[in-house]
Amino acid sequence: MALFVRYVGGAVGTVLGGNLAGRWDRVTVVRRSYLVSVVAVAGIVYVPGPAxxxxxxxxxxxxxxxxxASSAGLPGAAV
Incomplete structure (x- = not known):
């Protein structure tokens, strides 16, 4: 499952990055993608795990x- 997600993420990133690089400068897109990846890794590190x-x-x-229950308006909201 992890490899599937990795490959799909790579494909989506390639298509998205290519479109963004066509619109803006390639170096700008790479620098911003590095920033997004650092934030994503930090989120994985600092989000509480299964424990x-x-x-x-x-x-x-x-x-x-x-x-x-409360968002659906059901009577079981006071659990």
Whole structure:
């Protein structure tokens, strides 16, 4: 699955980068894509992983149920 996502991301990035490089300067597009990739890697590093969700699973499930029920207007909002 990870390789599939990687290859799809590469294909999408190539098409998007090519279109953006056609519109703006190629060096500008590369520099901005480096900045976006640094932010993306930092997000992966600092987002809590499975250990956080395993520990607080019941609270997260209750919160998700409450949010989905309240947004749908269902009577089960007070879980």
């Amino acid at each position: 956080f969700y395993t520990r607080y699973r019941s609270a997260v499930v209750k919160l998700l149920r409450k949010c989905s």
